[in-house]
Amino acid sequence: MALGRLLHGAPHADTPGQTIGPARTYEAFVEVFFAGQRRRAYTRLVELSGARTGDRVLDVGCGTGYLTRLVAKAVGPAGQAVGVDPSPTVIEYARKKSHGAACAYETGVAEALQAPDGSFDVVVTSLAIHHIPAELRPAAMGEMFRVLRPGGRLLLADFRPPRSRVVRHLVGSLTGPAMEHNPVDELDRLAAQAGFAVRGRGDVHPWLRYVHAVRPEVAR
Numbered sequence: 001m002a003l004g005r006l007l008h009g010a011p012h013a014d015t016p017g018q019t020i021g022p023a024r025t026y027e028a029f030v031e032v033f034f035a036g037q038r039r040r041a042y043t044r045l046v047e048l049s050g051a052r053t054g055d056r057v058l059d060v061g062c063g064t065g066y067l068t069r070l071v072a073k074a075v076g077p078a079g080q081a082v083g084v085d086p087s088p089t090v091i092e093y094a095r096k097k098s099h100g101a102a103c104a105y106e107t108g109v110a111e112a113l114q115a116p117d118g119s120f121d122v123v124v125t126s127l128a129i130h131h132i133p134a135e136l137r138p139a140a141m142g143e144m145f146r147v148l149r150p151g152g153r154l155l156l157a158d159f160r161p162p163r164s165r166v167v168r169h170l171v172g173s174l175t176g177p178a179m180e181h182n183p184v185d186e187l188d189r190l191a192a193q194a195g196f197a198v199r200g201r202g203d204v205h206p207w208l209r210y211v212h213a214v215r216p217e218v219a220r
């Protein structure tokens with residue numbers, strides 16, 4: 001848990017979600033945690049999101065903006081990637097790192113997004129759902145649904161606890177119980193309850209489970 005305490009930010013007035021504090025420490029941790037496979041894994045997430053040239057994409061719980069910057073490459077200068085996160089320190093870091101890219105960043109929370117209805121073609125989120133308290137996840141999913149245009153695409157990705165109990169426990173002792181016991185199988189249900197049509201699910205090596213879904217053209 002010592003590492004978890006080192007990574008986590010001060011409590012945020014707008015959300016009980018667990019925010020990330022020191023951006024550089026987080027970046028160093030994630031690079032080690034992914035053992036050199038972060039770029040490949042996140043590039044795969046971008047492919048799975050279906051983001052394409054000219055799309056407007058929202059990255060919810062964007063942290064340091066790693067995924068947001070890869071999305072910006074996929075959508076090109078005709079599109080835009082917008083990252084939102086409650087932690088001002090990671091948002092400041094993401095802005096500096098994204099200089100010159102088609103990215104914009106805002107502080108904000110998943111459960112009360114500031115964007116207008118139907119204003120995005122794609123919503124992505126990586127490793128953030130387990131930071132949002134369980135009772136707020138339906139509201140967060142409802143917001144992702146609201147800001148997507150009908151026909152818009154959703155890509156949820158979160159930490160898949162290792163199958164080995166020993167490794168799971170090791171991860172938990174380093175980062176905290178939210179990762180050790182992350183109920184990643186619930187991503188499907190969360191998406192469906194918000195009104196999304198789930199199109200598929202799977203794992204991205206080494207640590208991620210994803211679900212991709214569509215906001216139906218006609219409300220169900």
Ligand SMILES: C[S@@+](CC[C@H](N)C(=O)[O-])C[C@H]1O[C@@H](n2cnc3c(N)ncnc32)[C@H](O)[C@@H]1O
Pocket residue numbers: 015016017018019020030060061062063064065066067084085086087090108109110111125126127128131132
């Ligand atoms: C483990 S980090 C993941 C960051 C980034 N998406 C990535 O894949 O590296 C989880 C992020 O969720 C953010 N977070 C916490 N509560 C949140 C909330 N209520 N709404 C949106 N993001 C939240 C944290 O500040 C943190 O940056």
